[in-house]
Amino acid sequence: QLQLQESGPGLVKPSETLSLTCTVSSGSISSSNYYWGWIRQPPGKGLGWIGSIYYSGITYYNPSLKSRVTISVDTSKNQFSLKLTSVTAADTAVYYCARARGGHYYYMDVWGKGTTVTVSS
Amino acid sequence: DIVMTQSPDSLAVSLGERATINCKSSQSLLYNSNNQNYLAWYQQKPGQPPQLLIYWASSRESGVPDRFSGSGSGTDFTLTISSLQAEDVAVYYCQQYYSTPCSFGQGTKLEIK
Numbered sequence: 534q535l536q537l538q539e540s541g542p543g544l545v546k547p548s549e550t551l552s553l554t555c556t557v558s559s560g561s562i563s564s565s566n567y568y569w570g571w572i573r574q575p576p577g578k579g580l581g582w583i584g585s586i587y588y589s590g591i592t593y594y595n596p597s598l599k600s601r602v603t604i605s606v607d608t609s610k611n612q613f614s615l616k617l618t619s620v621t622a623a624d625t626a627v628y629y630c631a632r633a634r635g636g637h638y639y640y641m642d643v644w645g646k647g648t649t650v651t652v653s654s
Numbered sequence: 655d656i657v658m659t660q661s662p663d664s665l666a667v668s669l670g671e672r673a674t675i676n677c678k679s680s681q682s683l684l685y686n687s688n689n690q691n692y693l694a695w696y697q698q699k700p701g702q703p704p705q706l707l708i709y710w711a712s713s714r715e716s717g718v719p720d721r722f723s724g725s726g727s728g729t730d731f732t733l734t735i736s737s738l739q740a741e742d743v744a745v746y747y748c749q750q751y752y753s754t755p756c757s758f759g760q761g762t763k764l765e766i767k
Binding site for chain 1: 692694704715749751756757758760
């Protein structure tokens with residue numbers, strides 16, 4: 534059964550760069566018709582789509598974050614990554630990686646457990 | 655961007671009773687060329703990631719109990735739990751994927767009465 538696992542620092546200082554990696558196991562990140570995305574959930578709030586990537590490297594970003602976000606893929610490691618620059622307290626959230634079925638902004642059928650990132654000095 | 659609005663924000667239902675959650679989109683999610691509504695529903699239990707329940711507005715994901723059903727078209731959609739079980743206590747979200755960026759409703763918290 535496909536599994537996703539987020540990893541990265543749980544604490545990031547304001548103005549610095551948040552970096553997370555999602556490792557895909559029991560399946561290939563290079564599967565056609567699936568996209569790999571990042572979603573975040575601020576404490577006590579709802580879900581927000583950050584962006585996604587296809588195994589070929591084509592990326593799609595939420596325009597609200599586009600100037601600060603980079604998503605990349607490493608098919609040899611079956612991983613994809615998120616970088617978010619110039620973070621502020623508003624970027625404090627649980628960050629999930631997920632697989633989207635059929636389209637880069639489509640419904641997400643497999644999710645990682647999530648990792649909490651706090652932005653604080 | 656498409657705005658998704660759920661109602662109610664919270665809901666308390668007795669065990670074995672029907673629970674109904676509504677989701678309204680700011681524009682139609684029906685794609686005429688394939689007659690599909692680009693709407694999904696998720697369940698999120700405390701401390702867990704969201705779990706996909708329904709996609710294409712009414713298609714149940716594999717492994718999801720058949721007491722969960724989705725309906726609606728265009729801008730108005732409903733998630734129905736036919737007979738509430740204790741394990742259904744969660745927050746439920748709708749998501750549109752008609753256009754990018756995809757967007758979620760604010761969530762509906764379902765509790766036992």
